[in-house]
Amino acid sequence: MNSFTYTQADAVDxxxxxxxxxxxxxxxxxxxxLIDLMKENVERxxxxxxxxxLPMATISETLEGGLRLGALVTNADTAYDERIIQRYPLLSxxxxxxxxxxxxxxATDGGNLMQRTRCYYFYDLAxxxxxxxxxxxxxxxxxxxxxxxxxxxxxxxxxxQLAEPNCIATHPSxxxxxxxxxxxxxxxxxxxxxxxxxxxxxxxLPGDTPHIDNTLESxxxxxxxxxxxxxxxxxxxxxxxxxxxxxxxxxxxxAAALELxxxxxxxxxxxxxxVAHKPWRKPEAxxxxxxxxxxxxxxxxxxxxxxxGAQGYGHNTFKIELAKRAIVRALGQAAKLEPxx
Amino acid sequence: xxxxxxxRAPSLPPLxxxxxxxxxxxxxxxxxxxxxxxxxxxxxxxxxxxxxxxDHGQCGACTVLLDGKRINxxxxxxxxxxxxxxxxxxxxxxxxxxxxxxxxAFIDHxxxxxxxxxxxxxxxxxxxxxxxxxxxxxxxxxxxSGNICRCGAYTNIVDAIEEVINKQTA
Numbered sequence: 001m002n003s004f005t006y007t008q009a010d011a012v013d014x015x016x017x018x019x020x021x022x023x024x025x026x027x028x029x030x031x032x033x034l035i036d037l038m039k040e041n042v043e044r045x046x047x048x049x050x051x052x053x054l055p056m057a058t059i060s061e062t063l064e065g066g067l068r069l070g071a072l073v074t075n076a077d078t079a080y081d082e083r084i085i086q087r088y089p090l091l092s093x094x095x096x097x098x099x100x101x102x103x104x105x106x107a108t109d110g111g112n113l114m115q116r117t118r119c120y121y122f123y124d125l126a127x128x129x130x131x132x133x134x135x136x137x138x139x140x141x142x143x144x145x146x147x148x149x150x151x152x153x154x155x156x157x158x159x160x161q162l163a164e165p166n167c168i169a170t171h172p173s174x175x176x177x178x179x180x181x182x183x184x185x186x187x188x189x190x191x192x193x194x195x196x197x198x199x200x201x202x203x204x205l206p207g208d209t210p211h212i213d214n215t216l217e218s219x220x221x222x223x224x225x226x227x228x229x230x231x232x233x234x235x236x237x238x239x240x241x242x243x244x245x246x247x248x249x250x251x252x253x254x255a256a257a258l259e260l261x262x263x264x265x266x267x268x269x270x271x272x273x274x275v276a277h278k279p280w281r282k283p284e285a286x287x288x289x290x291x292x293x294x295x296x297x298x299x300x301x302x303x304x305x306x307x308x309g310a311q312g313y314g315h316n317t318f319k320i321e322l323a324k325r326a327i328v329r330a331l332g333q334a335a336k337l338e339p340x341x
Numbered sequence: 342x343x344x345x346x347x348x349r350a351p352s353l354p355p356l357x358x359x360x361x362x363x364x365x366x367x368x369x370x371x372x373x374x375x376x377x378x379x380x381x382x383x384x385x386x387x388x389x390x391x392x393x394x395x396d397h398g399q400c401g402a403c404t405v406l407l408d409g410k411r412i413n414x415x416x417x418x419x420x421x422x423x424x425x426x427x428x429x430x431x432x433x434x435x436x437x438x439x440x441x442x443x444x445x446a447f448i449d450h451x452x453x454x455x456x457x458x459x460x461x462x463x464x465x466x467x468x469x470x471x472x473x474x475x476x477x478x479x480x481x482x483x484x485x486s487g488n489i490c491r492c493g494a495y496t497n498i499v500d501a502i503e504e505v506i507n508k509q510t511a
Contacts, residue, residue: 001375003353003354003375004354004374004375005354005374006354006357006374006418006420028418028421030417031416031417031418031421032398032413032416035377035417035418036397036398036416038375039396039397048374048418050420050421052421076410076472080472080474099487100401100486100487100488101411101469101472101484101487102398102401102404102411102412102413102465102468102487103398103413103416103487105407105410105411105468106412106413106416106417246483246486247486247487
């Protein structure tokens with residue numbers, strides 16, 4: 001770990017000022033990802049600003065009938081909150097599918113959004129990585145890429161042709177997959193005041209700037225995550241596929257939420273984890289389901305639409321078929337057409 | 342070839358005075374900001390019961406209780422834990438002559454081989470019982486998944502924990 005100084009912030013405004021005056025400083029809360037990356041010398045902040053004393057550690061009602069998760073609420077306290085269990089069981093189930101109890105007790109909801117990728121090459125200082133050192137190259141593209149992305153990796157060049165990816169890393173979060181499906185809103189504060197970022201616009205695709213994970217400005221801090229009133233408490237499923245039954249990152253995961261009336265789908269949300277640089281959603285694929293009966297055939301059509309344009313890079317090519325099957329199964333489980341275990 | 346790391350000549354920032362409350366006792370330490378809670382316990386307070394396994398939050402050997410909640414002590418800075426009640430394996434037994442029920446159950450069930458993961462397993466099990474979410478044996482396996490035992494004593498570990506939970510709820 002590099003040498004750094006440590007300060008405690010006592011107000012959101014002063015935390016923002018401190019960070020704005022020194023962009024080599026980083027905020028620390030749960031620290032479960034940042035400290036690990038610092039031990040690996042991947043992150044080398046000159047200063048840590050401890051934000052754990054800021055007043056953003058509660059879950060409260062919003063005027064719109066939803067819930068506001070303070071950025072410092074731990075993953076465990078969120079997953080086990082009675083209001084979350086009753087009104088957003090998809091979120092509770094998703095959080096509990098991730099990490100370990102010890103990590104969930106420390107990790108915060110705001111910090112979960114800020115997790116860096118678990119790409120082995122991002123962690124390995126001996127290899128090129130466009131996310132760690134922009135312009136150095138992507139080692140995963142022709143390397144071991146079993147855990148890597150199959151969607152949103154290629155960008156259109158100026159000639160209109162799809163260019164080689166700059167980065168095929170995935171976003172590692174489970175929680176964010178459910179937040180994408182629930183259309184959460186990220187509340188942030190910076191030098192220019194507060195703003196709200198729709199969840200779909202918070203994380204970005206790698207494009208030409210894979211070193212930037214999200215659309216947060218450098219002086220901004222996440223203060224809360226708002227859940228809209230609609231929580232799909234009756235028909236939901238988080239299906240996580242991984243190399244062991246517990247405590248592993250997803251190869252592919254699906255957060256599925258349905259609203260049903262007499263067996264017909266009136267609203268559908270599908271978000272994928274483990275397949276892209278951000279939780280993957282495609283509203284067109286969800287729209288295919290609306291007004292139709294909850295059948296395996298209709299789920300299959302949605303799965304095909306969601307995976308359209310998917311590209312494998314060798315070791316991870318299996319994810320394309322795996323993701324389609326996982327979508328069909330998760331939707332079937334959400335619709336209670338098949339057992340959940 | 343990748344660009345060189347942005348290397349800075351190390352200049353040590355001044356040590357911080359950090360007061361930790363461990364097993365009910367307050368201790369004042371002079372620590373660098375980067376000293377993990379695990380290193381503070383082991384290297385500065387001689388509480389070597391808490392073990393360093395992976396030092397990356399993956400194995401659970403360093404599990405301690407923070408205000409009754411289980412955490413990985415390797416993944417947090419000591420300086421961030423002032424004012425918290427920290428409990429380590431050394432602080433679980435009610436008196437010096439008695440064992441915590443989980444310690445006794447681990448012995449009774451031979452729930453270890455080398456014993457390196459045991460302090461973390463036991464602290465984690467205490468934390469799990471505080472959480473009160475266990476209904477089935479499968480729940481124990483899932484909720485203890487943050488503690489790795491490379492000797493593979495899992496069957497007996499689960500038996501030991503289950504016995505204590507059953508006795509408590511009987």
